Amino acid sequence: MEFGEMRALWDAVLAARDADPHTGLLVGDRIRPEGLHILGHLVLTCASLADAAEAAERYHPLVSQAGTVTLHRRSGASRICYRPTVDPADMHPQQVEAIVSSMVRAARWIAGDEWAPLAVSFAHPLAGSPESYVRVLGCHVTFDAPENAITVANEDLDRRRPLYDPALNALHRAYADRLLHELSAVATVAERVGQWLEHAALAGAGPEGPAKELNLSVRTLRRALHTEGTTWRALLDAARHGRTRRLLETTALPLDRIAPLVGLSGATALVRAFTRWEGKPPGAYRNRHRPASPDRGGADGG
Numbered sequence: 084m085e086f087g088e089m090r091a092l093w094d095a096v097l098a099a100r101d102a103d104p105h106t107g108l109l110v111g112d113r114i115r116p117e118g119l120h121i122l123g124h125l126v127l128t129c130a131s132l133a134d135a136a137e138a139a140e141r142y143h144p145l146v147s148q149a150g151t152v153t154l155h156r157r158s159g160a161s162r163i164c165y166r167p168t169v170d171p172a173d174m175h176p177q178q179v180e181a182i183v184s185s186m187v188r189a190a191r192w193i194a195g196d197e198w199a200p201l202a203v204s205f206a207h208p209l210a211g212s213p214e215s216y217v218r219v220l221g222c223h224v225t226f227d228a229p230e231n232a233i234t235v236a237n238e239d240l241d242r243r244r245p246l247y248d249p250a251l252n253a254l255h256r257a258y259a260d261r262l263l264h265e266l267s268a269v270a271t272v273a274e275r276v277g278q279w280l281e282h283a284a285l286a287g288a289g290p291e292g293p294a295k296e297l298n299l300s301v302r303t304l305r306r307a308l309h310t311e312g313t314t315w316r317a318l319l320d321a322a323r324h325g326r327t328r329r330l331l332e333t334t335a336l337p338l339d340r341i342a343p344l345v346g347l348s349g350a351t352a353l354v355r356a357f358t359r360w361e362g363k364p365p366g367a368y369r370n371r372h373r374p375a376s377p378d379r380g381g382a383d384g385g
Contacts, residue, residue, distance in 0.1 A: 093175045104211030107177030111184025112219050121259045122146050126189050128252035133240045135193055136163050142259045160201055161240055165231045169303045176207035183231055187220055200235050204228035272307040280322035285346035290315045324360045331369045
């Protein structure tokens with residue numbers, strides 16, 4: 084399920100009149116291995132909590148790309164942290180609570196139902212009863228903290244399970260690695276926005292269009308593009324450049340007809356933009372790339 088669809092589902096659940104302020108906490112606590120896909124089955128076959136945490140760190144993108152899991156080793160106790168990669172304003176606190184609670188529940192598949200972390204912290208404010216968090220997570224819980232984290236004693240983290248099947252674990256890891264490789268081959272957000280722009284009407288085009296196509300909010304789309312080293316404005320500019328070149332190469336349309344087709348205000352704006360793109364005005368570019376067919380000749384206005 085895409086992040087936008089998941090957010091819409093949470094919106095609907097939390098908009099209900101009788102919505103429980105601890106919904107996220109309870110949903111996470113009831114997670115089953117199949118709810119985490121291959122990662123859930125891999126965790127079940129890990130030799131220790133440390134192995135499971137490292138598996139979550141590596142394979143969490145197979146479950147969700149809206150955040151990252153990291154293990155921070157310290158003397159005596161370590162922290163397993165969850166950080167959203169989408170804009171925090173686009174993720175309900177209860178979504179974060181569901182993820183952290185599910186991580187505690189997954190740890191209990193290995194350590195036993197009575198196991199509890201040393202502490203849990205959330206970066207958002209408290210909503211609801213503090214006792215509910217203690218009851219579900221089994222430890223001291225803080226809010227408005229610097230990060231979402233589960234603190235685990237190293238003794239618990241490194242304790243090996245008495246029953247462990249390394250062959251089955253290796254089988255799950257091999258499958259997870261294959262899925263991770265396939266996922267990395269998927270186009271980036273910038274590439275997918277570029278594909279959307281290839282077929283879009285550039286006049287009046289805004290980030291709302293590709294954001295809807297990708298099931299993202301505009302804010303999350305902009306954030307993802309920034310992470311990938313680009314912006315909506317840069318991608319739109321590149322799309323205008325590419326489409327202008329194609330129209331100059333394949334048509335005899337005058338510049339005042341091309342300009343609105345690429346989302347520019349007129350021939351003057353087109354000449355200015357094209358000279359910035361190519362270092363030469365569109366007329367000079369067209370003369371060099373003029374179509375061979377004689378019936379496509381004509382004034383190009385530039």
